[in-house]
Amino acid sequence: MRLEILESNAFYARAAALFAEAASAAVAERGRFTVALSGGNTPLPLYDLLADQYAKALPWAATRVFFGDERCVPPDHPDSNYRVAEASLLSRVPLVEGAVHRMKGELDPAEAACDYERALRSEFGERQIPDFDLLLLGVGPDGHIASLFPHTEALCERKRIVVANFVAKLATYRLTLTIPVILNARLILVLARGLDKAVAVNAMIEGPYQPEMWPVQVLQQATGELLWLVDPEAATMLSVG
Ligand code: 6PG
Numbered sequence: 001m002r003l004e005i006l007e008s009n010a011f012y013a014r015a016a017a018l019f020a021e022a023a024s025a026a027v028a029e030r031g032r033f034t035v036a037l038s039g040g041n042t043p044l045p046l047y048d049l050l051a052d053q054y055a056k057a058l059p060w061a062a063t064r065v066f067f068g069d070e071r072c073v074p075p076d077h078p079d080s081n082y083r084v085a086e087a088s089l090l091s092r093v094p095l096v097e098g099a100v101h102r103m104k105g106e107l108d109p110a111e112a113a114c115d116y117e118r119a120l121r122s123e124f125g126e127r128q129i130p131d132f133d134l135l136l137l138g139v140g141p142d143g144h145i146a147s148l149f150p151h152t153e154a155l156c157e158r159k160r161i162v163v164a165n166f167v168a169k170l171a172t173y174r175l176t177l178t179i180p181v182i183l184n185a186r187l188i189l190v191l192a193r194g195l196d197k198a199v200a201v202n203a204m205i206e207g208p209y210q211p212e213m214w215p216v217q218v219l220q221q222a223t224g225e226l227l228w229l230v231d232p233e234a235a236t237m238l239s240v241g
Contacts, residue, residue, distance in 0.1 A: 001220070003205065003228040005235045008193075015046045015191060015229055019134060020058055022187050026133035027059040034123065036066045036177065037089075038136040038146075039081030042191045044088055046136075051092035060094045064123060068137060069147035069176040070103035072112070072164075080105060109164030109173035116162040116175065130161060130177075131224075135185035139192050143200040143214035146182065147174030150213050154178060179218050186224040190216075193231040201230055202237035 006014055019035075026033040037043065050058070071079045075086075082102040090100055101119045104112045124130040137145045147165050148154050154165035157178045164173045182188065192201050203214040205228070211217045219226055 001205075001222075001226045001228065003230065003235075003238075005230055005232055007231060011191075011193065011229055011231055012045045012049050015043075015189065016049045016054060018187075018189055018227065018229075019046070019050060019136075020054055022134040023058050023063060026186075027062045030133075031062060033059060033063045033134070034066065034130075034132050035063065035134045036068045036132045036136065036185070037081070037085050038068050038138045038191070039070070039084070040138040040140075042138045042193055043136055044084065046191070047085060047089035051089045055093045058093070060099075061096050063095060063099060065090060065095065065100045066120070066123075066132070067101075067103050068135060068145075068182070069174055070105045070112075072105045072109050072173045072175065074106040075102060075104075077105070103162075103175040105175065109175065112175050113160070113162045113164045117160065120161055120181075129184045130181050132181075132185040133187065135177075135182060135188045137182070137188060137190045137219075139190060139197055139200050139204070139216050141196045141200055143203055143216045145190070145216050145219070147176035148179065148182075148215045148218075149174075150215060155212060155215055155218075183218065183222050184224070185222070188219060188222050188224065188226045190219065190226070190228045192228065192234040195233045195236060197230070197234040198236040201228070201234045204228075205238055 023033040149167045161181045204216045
């Protein structure tokens, strides 16, 4: 696991450079780049930067876009992770038809999870646990990643690759990749900014292992590369840095 502490502009420039590096390496080695985008606000300046400065520099025609999680809302709903990514990035770069696979939040949650599992199997193969070239994650102040919230059922799921996870504190279902898929990514890039993430970042890096309480801690079992990009505020509680 690597941790880099960077201020705002440098933070997003670094995230964009890592995204570009992962894309170029994947296409050079395997002919395609598979990425799972994160929801939330933290990645939005990254999506803008990629659209503004990397629209020509990246192999978008060989890129396949998925999502780490989604809210159970239609794709045009303000809360939709797809809608936000579509507006800030996906509609602004030359992806090929059919390259974007959104989780269908408008469907019944269980049906949407099965639908997305089919989409992943079609891309990655029936038997293979999807091995994204790049999996982007944010982290919640409570230590959730994707829609794997503390003390929720999805934290125990080790067979399915996508589930509908009921999040009691939100009183709603969320669609989410499961831990086996997240841990199988070649590169996991976690973006964390702001003082409200300091406790979760500290729990991840230095806290006792209690993944039910701090789901982000499961990332310690990642089989690929794990890189944390945090700003000084989110790093406030770390003894290093
Ligand atoms: C979502 C995200 C979620 C997000 C964290 C951090 O659907 O909201 O996937 O896991 O990454 O909640 O959100 P912020 O970046 O807005 O702080």
